[in-house]
Structures are given as structure tokens and as C-alpha cells.
Amino acid sequence: MQLTPENLSTVDFGKSELIPAIVQDYATGVILMQGFMNLEALQVTFEKKLVTFYSRSKSRLWTKGESSNNVLTLVEAHTDCDKDSILILATPAGPTCHLGTESCFEDAKPELAFLGTLEKVISERKNADPKSSYTASLFAKDLSRSCQKVGEEGVEVALAAMKQDKEELLNESADLIYHLLVLLQRSELSLPQVVETLAKRHR
The missing domain is CATH 3.10.20.810 (Phosphoribosyl-AMP cyclohydrolase)
Structure with missing residues (x-):
């Protein structure tokens, strides 16, 4: 409850x-x-x-x-x-454990938890110096550039799958997810909202 x-x-x-x-x-x-x-x-x-x-x-x-x-x-x-x-x-607001780690159960993290961490990192870097951060450089450019990157990475994912190159498919999928998270933040949306949409469709 x-x-x-x-x-x-x-x-x-x-x-x-x-x-x-x-x-x-x-x-x-x-x-x-x-x-x-x-x-x-x-x-x-x-x-x-x-x-x-x-x-x-x-x-x-x-x-x-x-x-x-x-x-x-x-x-x-x-x-x-x-x-x-x-x-x-x-x-x-920072490390939770008195030992300076994120969690008191530091070795017990769900693998998908990193997506939430990455989303926070992207948010923190959006206003950084574009010369020192690739993420900041994306936010400094026009929205169309982020849209283009998602499109390009989506095509690369499909090509890697067609070639049945698993390593390349993993790398291109990682690029796609990263650029999608950037695009979502630029659109004032979040990954949890995407998950919520998927859950509603499932129901």
C-alpha cells in the first residue's frame, strides 16, 4: 500500500x-x-x-x-x-553508504539499473562545456542533429543484425540507446515514461 x-x-x-x-x-x-x-x-x-x-x-x-x-x-x-x-x-544526493559507495549492497545491482544511472549522467552533463563532453556537444547543437543520430544508429543496428554480427549489434544497440536517451531529455521526456507506455500497452 x-x-x-x-x-x-x-x-x-x-x-x-x-x-x-x-x-x-x-x-x-x-x-x-x-x-x-x-x-x-x-x-x-x-x-x-x-x-x-x-x-x-x-x-x-x-x-x-x-x-x-x-x-x-x-x-x-x-x-x-x-x-x-x-x-x-x-x-x-550522493553516495549512500558510509564507505563512499552508491549502495550499502554495492555488489547487488540489477544490470538494467545502469540505464537509470546513464540517464542521470546525461542530465548532469547537458550544460557542461561542449568541448569537454560529447553529451554536452549534442545538447549544444540543433535538435535535428539528435534526431539524425537516432535515425543513423537505428539503421546501423538493423545492418548489424542483417550481417549477424553479434558484437557489432551490441555496440550499435548501445549507441542507439544512448542517443535515444539524449533525444528524450531534449524533448523533456524520460526513460520511465517510455517504460510506462510499454506497460500500458501490455495491460
Whole structure:
């Protein structure tokens, strides 16, 4: 069930005052960390829009990133079927783990998660110096250039498939996906919106 400020009382803290809260990167799906929340921590998370836990070692509320500034901005929160654990979808401001890695489960990343990472990298580089970044150079040119690149790469993908050259097909497909992500951002659209469109067609 998706949580809102109005239905937080439905979360079951009856078995324990602290329940597990798993944080997932909203853009990539990567599991970032796991902590514990009481009702107050959950309420503060919604009030601040920053993920806040109850620290068992500090015996107090603790907002992730309060000292490092690597905060987790709340996007959505959900409970499981028993309403005694929480899944938080958040946007990280930097590395989540205290060891400086993206995730506390650094070796457990879905392969497709990189698409979300790439989309963020493209967004970050769009205003960079065109001389130092190929991505920035694409944004600096007319929209027609990005459209042309998607068309060219699409043809290259088809030709590689016709030749049955698997290595070339992989490389050309990577080029196509990259340039498509650039074109989507230039059109103020995103990969999740494309996925949502596919899901609607599937239903």
C-alpha cells in the first residue's frame, strides 16, 4: 500500500516499535540501504521529504545525510502486505553508504539499473562545456542533429543484425540507446515514461 501523510497510522508498529525500512533508488531501482523507523521517524520523513530513521546506536531520530549532506529525498513510501515493513523510493544526493559507495549492497545491482544511472549522467552533463563532453556537444547543437543520430544508429543496428554480427549489434544497440536517451531529455521526456507506455500497452 502506498503511504501518504494521512494514512501513516495504518503501519503496524504493534509487533515492534521499530520496523525495517528499505531504501531504493527511484531512478535505478538499486537498493541503497536498510534502517529502522518508528512512527515519529516516518512522520518526519514525510514532513521534511528527507528519509529519517531511528538510530539504535544514537537512540534518537537520524536524518540520512545530516552530517555528510548525502541526503535521500523522499519520492514514495509503501508498506508490505502485513504493514510491518516499509519500502522507501528516494532520490540520493550522493553516495549512500558510509564507505563512499552508491549502495550499502554495492555488489547487488540489477544490470538494467545502469540505464537509470546513464540517464542521470546525461542530465548532469547537458550544460557542461561542449568541448569537454560529447553529451554536452549534442545538447549544444540543433535538435535535428539528435534526431539524425537516432535515425543513423537505428539503421546501423538493423545492418548489424542483417550481417549477424553479434558484437557489432551490441555496440550499435548501445549507441542507439544512448542517443535515444539524449533525444528524450531534449524533448523533456524520460526513460520511465517510455517504460510506462510499454506497460500500458501490455495491460
